[in-house]
Amino acid sequence: MEEEKLTRSLSARHIQMIALGGTIGVGLFMGASSTIRWTGPSVMVAYAVAGLFLYLIMRALGEMLYVDPSTGSFANYASNYLHPVAGYLTAWSNIFQFIVVGISEVIAVGEYMNYWWPHLPTIIPGIVVILFLMLANLASVKAFGELEFWFSMIKVGTIVLMILVGLGVILFGLGNQGQAVGISNLWKNGGFFTGGVKGFFFALSIVVASYQGIELIGMAAGEAANPKKTIVEAVQSTIGRILIFYIGAIFIIVSIYPWNQLGTIGSPFVQTFSKIGITFAAGLINFVVLTAALSGCNSGIFSASRMIYTLAINGKMSRKFLKLTRHGVPFYPVVAISSGILIGLVLNYLLPLFVNHAENIFVFVYSSSILPGMVPWVVILLSEIQFKKQHPEEMRDHPFKMPLSPYTNYLTLLFLAIVLIFMFINQETRIPLIIGLVFLCYMTIHYFLRERRLKSR
Secondary structure (H helix, E strand, C coil), X not given: CHHHXXXXXXXXXXHHHHHXXXXXXXXXXXXXXXHHHHHHXXXXXXXXXXXXXXXXXXXXXXXXXXXXXXXXXXXXXXXXHCCHHHHHHHHXXXXXXXXXXXXXXXXXXXXXXXXXXXXXXXXXXXXXXXXXXXXXXXXXXXXXXHHHHHHHHHHHHHHHHHHHHHHHHHHHXXXXXXXXXXXXXXXXXXXXXXXXXXXXXHHHHHXXXXXXXXXXXXXXXXXXXXXXXXXXXXXXXXXXXXXXXXXXXXXXXXXXXXXXXXXXXCCHHHHHHHHCCCCCHHHHHHHHHHHXXXXXXXXXXXXXXXXXXXXXXXXXXXXXXXXXXXXXXXHHHHHHHXXXXXXXXXXXXXXXHHCCCHHHHHHHHHHCCHHHXXXXXHHHHHHHXXXXXXXXXXXXXCCCCCCXXXXXXXXXXXXXXXXXXXXXXXXXXXXXXXXXXXXXHHHHHHHHHHHHHHHCC
């Protein structure tokens, strides 16, 4: 098969860090205060609930990857076990999601660089980053994996350090004249569930969005060395680590600070380090969120380019996108995705010069990636049910089955549906949800018109 030409150079450490890097992003470092605003300290429960269901999605994906570790995995599974239109939608949803996320990340890079160079035009660092990451992705799959590994290590190291520092403040009064802060802030100031049921579910939609990118394990599987062992290790360890990092970090934040003061203190990460006298905390966190943005864009170029390659293999895009470099990297898909991110960066820079409030349009577009970002999860859950029926021999001695399938599949689908319902109820997320829905409807119509045109030739 043509996709076997892609080199298998990603080790278990690469795959695990790709999944972590795709999920732990600027949303945790800079956006923690906004999720806490909806529901207070109970946001920890929201992360735990979402993490449980994401674990089930990853188990469903892992079961299929163990038998068929192909590049563009979940798009191929959607085509093979559901309907070709499902594979088409999955691939384009992934491309749309990661181009939009990539644009937002390179815009963020420009903002972060202004911390050190206030007069530097924000578009210049963005262009440099896009060119650098495009060349790194074209160099080799291993170069991508190494970059992502070290980007993720910086993020993970910062979170671990903050958790340890925070425990020192809570238990021993570090930076607080030796007075232990304790954990009473978890239930003071309005209680644990400060926003009630509605606030909890509003927060849940943003929490679920922060997990998007975890399915990158599936994208990288086609280029993993020893894929069966690598995939099992990656799926088993990734969710646990993410839960520890997210819940651990937010536990520290809401224990040290009253939840209703978080909106006024800036980044909770900066404040936690500052509290014990690390005066360069702002610069440190700025460097970390810079690497988080680079990591998000790097993962996006990798994932979306492999989806274009998968579409080309399946005859849904021009065969020129199948061209590989001598290092086994799909050349035109990487260039196309990098160009898409560059065009978005330039438009974001120029639009405010001609259109009032143009920056609000971008916020809507960015948020609209949430629904398309859920499409891979839905097709993974539905594909696994059909996969099990069509592969009875492989399932007999399968060591990594989806627990309690198909009941857990349907329960997880119900959970995702509830999240979408509350996104529609919430005025702040309703329009982005509708934008995502319009995109999916347009791509569905485009698929059937294209198929009809091809049949009539």
